[in-house]
Amino acid sequence: MSDGRRENAGRDFGPPLSTYRLQLTPDFGFAEVAELAPYLRDLGVSHVYLSPILQATSRSRHGYDVTDHSRIREEFGGLEGLRALSERLTAHGLGVVVDIVPNHMTVPVPESGNRQLWSVLRDGPASPYARWFDIDWAGGGGRVDMPVLGDEVEPHADGPVLRYHDHEFPLPDTHYRLVDWRRGPGYRRFFDVSSLIGLRVEDEKVFDATHEVIVGLVRDGIVHGLRVDHPDGLADPRGYLARLREACGVWTVAEKILVGEERLPADWDCDGTTGYEVLNRITGLFVDPAGQEPLTDLFVERTGMPREYAAVVGRAKREVIDLFLGAELDRLHAVVGSDRTALAELLVAMPVYRAYAVPGEPVPERSVAIVEAAGRAAAARLPEGAPVAEVVDRVLYGPADAVVRFQQTCGPVMAKGVEDTALYRWYPLACLNEVGGEPDRFGGDVGDFHAFCGEMSPGTMTTLSTHDTKRSEDVRARLAVLSEMPQEWARAVGEWSAKVSFDPALDYLAWQNLMAAWPIEPGRFFDYLLKAAREAKTAISWAAPDPAYERGVRDFVMRAVDECGPSVAEFTAMIEPYARSNSLGQKLVQLMLPGVPDLYWGNEITDFSLVDPDNRRPVDFARRRALLAVTGSGPRSGSWDEDKLLVTTQALRLRKRLDPALPYLPVETGEHAVAFARGDRAVAVATRLPVGLAARGGWGGETITLPHGRWLDLLSGARHTGRVPLAHLLSVFPVALLERE
Structure with missing residues (x-):
């Protein structure tokens, strides 16, 4: 970052060392975030990372349906609430990163809730806001198709507006046309979501108008970093990021989904991605490639896919x-x-x-x-x-x-x-079914992982869980164990399926997620499974519901929990030591890699959430505060939660003492460990494939040679130097976090 950019960055906050993602909602706004400031400071993060803060539809639980770029969202506390939050966070040494949504705005109900869109619907191409939206005027004959019609009810005039259920449109209806809700709209939308209309931020005036508030918050030192939602939807992602950098000059990451060996375009003026490619690489470390054939066989047998x-x-x-x-x-x-x-x-x-x-x-x-x-x-x-x-x-x-x-x-x-x-539809091992993931690619070679990490930018974000992941990191940690014990898993699924079955295309996904998210309330599990069925589109979809099928899903869920719950709980308990090892290992690796580690709210301890909206449920911060108050200060309970919190806090606090640009240096290990150094200051060691490790009788005489110097394990308190038996290094935890003394 140039000196000029740093002047724009606000106060004394530089690029983040780590972030903590918080999901703002109408009942969890700026005041509630402010109360967490001491906790987040003690946890060790450097920046609070907020979901979108501009005015959205009043009931929105996610904030990506922006209605007004000129206002901070009232339900969160408005501009004054944000300023108060900024003062509170600054007092505790915390910066702010915000999620921004340049690709689209919402088409609210009623439509008058979007002032710019209302003007376009009323005045068509003559509207001063006509250039805002990516509308197909030519294809619509000068009118824009609005897909809202759905039944026998006719739209009716009501004074100056045309009403249809809760929808309203300006009269006369010269510049729009109401069409069946199943038809595509006359505008570019976000994926297939007709209620989100594409913006033309490639137009300089549109960019300026939709970013004025965000740029002002950066200039005033309230915001210190940006996460850009869905840049691939834009006409010119490269040009957009260049303009954003010029206007703001702060640390910026783009939600760019990289698949396989794909890399971020070198000419994008940003600090990196939001980290899905790192997530998938880390997951692969803890998946045994030997499980691919038997688990794929089981999947094909169970589903017919x-x-x-x-x-x-x-x-x-x-x-x-x-x-x-x-x-x-x-x-x-x-x-x-x-x-x-x-x-x-x-x-x-x-x-x-x-x-x-x-x-x-x-x-x-x-x-x-x-x-x-x-x-x-x-x-x-x-x-x-x-x-x-x-x-x-x-x-x-x-x-x-x-x-x-x-x-x-x-x-x-x-x-x-x-x-x-x-x-x-295709899920032999569901922990591999993530955004940007390749579910037919089981496991990952440690050498390839080291090569990948050696090329990572110090500014890119890393993550294990986000608001968009299909499963939380600890659900994936449990599922990864199945790659090491496919026969035991096949027997368990056979037992459960013999008692309860419904739809072969869905049942096997259900068993994986019921086990991995256990214990889970039937209502939560039903909501997940219904969404999964609609997304799969093999029997029902969002556009083609079937009440009878949905009743079948509910019945399956109730019977699965009631009749198979005890056995599911027994299986989950049996794999817990291995799942805990995977959980702690992937957490340590993520937190100590190059880049800026992000924690999704609540995941500093165990979290067994499924796809949104399940992962946006309120977080019990009182419990996490209480755990943090005792972590490392007295006798240990040995709980998974306590262990994960200890790994998280020690790694985050260590990162504050390290130069983010320290090189990534692989440390040689056998197949059941992964280890690396950050320069000559820190070493991370994690167990991998713990079932196989136990089957061979443990570490035996296997050793690891630490870089020169004396090393303190920040987790166990033990001191080490030189060549260390892994049985000794990892005798307390399945991971070690070493700092050079």
């Missing part, structure tokens, strides 16, 4: 294009031309969320390679002579609108086809 994940992904992408993204494909086809079927198949074959071709610039070699490879895959599925090469040429080198629209459409197809469909 194809053995090949790629086949499921391809089918899921085609389905979501046909069912939900037809309007997007039509708009794209209108500017690309050529063959619509070839264009759709090219979208299906794209392996990443975006290839980053920029109109008017030479196309990067990697971008060309990605799209051309997708073109070859698409051509292999189409009749001979299909004009796939022509379509590839158009989306790489054609008109600007064709290039940009293709880039913006790849993301929704990936997100809806993979994240929200295929990952709910």
Whole structure:
């Protein structure tokens, strides 16, 4: 960061050393966050990381449905509440990072709740806000389709407005058209969510208007860092991030989903990603590759699904294009031309969320390679002579609108086809089914992990749990154990399924998550399983509910908990020592890697949450305060919660004593450990594959050679030097955190 940028950054806060993500809600606002300041300071984080703070719909529990960029959300305490929070946090040495949403605003109900949108609906292209929204004026004949109609009720005039249930629109209805709610809208939306309308922040005036408050908060020293939501939805992510950096000049990370060996574009002016690629790499460390064949066999036997994940992904992408993204494909086809079927198949074959071709610039070699490879895959599925090469040429080198629209459409197809469909259909081991994850890639090579970490930026965010993860980190820690004991797991599932069964496509997912989230109330589990069924779209979907099927899901849940609960609890207790080892290991690794570690609220101790909204449930901070008050200060209870909190606090506090730029240096170990140093100041050691370790009789005579010097284990209090038996180093905890004395 240049000196000029640091002057803009506000007060004395530099880039974060660590962050703590808090989910603001109407009943958990700025005042409640302020009360946590002493706790978060003592925990060891450097910055509080807030979910979106601009005005959203009044009942929103997540904040991504912004209605007004000119106001801080009233339900949280407004601007005055934020200023008071800032003063409180500053007094405790804590900075603030906020989540911002440049891609879209909400289409509220009633629609008059979005002032700019109301103006556009009333005045059409003549509205001063017409340039704000990514509207297909040409395709709609000068009118914008609003998908709200759903039954026999007719819209009716009520003075100056047209009413339809709770919807309202301006009269006369010259510049919009009400259509069936199942149809795509006349505007770019967030994935397939018609209630979120795309913004054109590539327009300088729109950028300035929608960022004025955020820029002001940075300038006033209230905000010290930014997390950018869904940059892949923008017309020009690179240009947006450059403009944001120029306007704010603070630490910034982008929610960029990287798949496989994909890397963040080198020309993005940000400090890194929000960390999903790191999450998936860490998860892989604790999964045994030997479990792939037996667990895949079990999955195929139980579900009847194809053995090949790629086949499921391809089918899921085609389905979501046909069912939900037809309007997007039509708009794209209108500017690309050529063959619509070839264009759709090219979208299906794209392996990443975006290839980053920029109109008017030479196309990067990697971008060309990605799209051309997708073109070859698409051509292999189409009749001979299909004009796939022509379509590839158009989306790489054609008109600007064709290039940009293709880039913006790849993301929704990936997100809806993979994240929200295929990952709910193909799940031999559900801990691998995460955002950006590859569920057919079991385990990870330690050498590859070290190579990956050696290239990490000190400014990138790392994480294990977020508001978007399919499962919390401790649910995944339990599931990872199954990769080491597939036979025992198969027997347990066989026993439970013999008692209770419902839908083969759903049951096996249910058993994995019931066990891994145990104990879980039937209501929570039903909500999760119903969402999973709707996302899978094999029997029901959000657009096609089936009350009889949903009653079947509820009955399955009640019987599974009642009839199999004791056995599920017994299995979970049996694997707990191994799951605890995985939990502590992945936590230590994440917290000590290069980058800026983020903690999702509550996950400093065990948390067994499932996908949102389950992971946005209130957190019991009183319990966590009480645990923190006694952690490390007296006799230990030996609980998983206490152990995890100890690892978390000691690692966070150590990071405050370390230079973030210290190099990552692998330390040689056998297959059941992973270890690395941060320069010559710290060493982290974690047990991996603990079931196999126990089966072979423990560490035996295996040793680890520490870097030169005397080392204090901040967890056990023991001191070590030189060559140390792992049985001694890891005799108290399955992990060790060493600081050089």
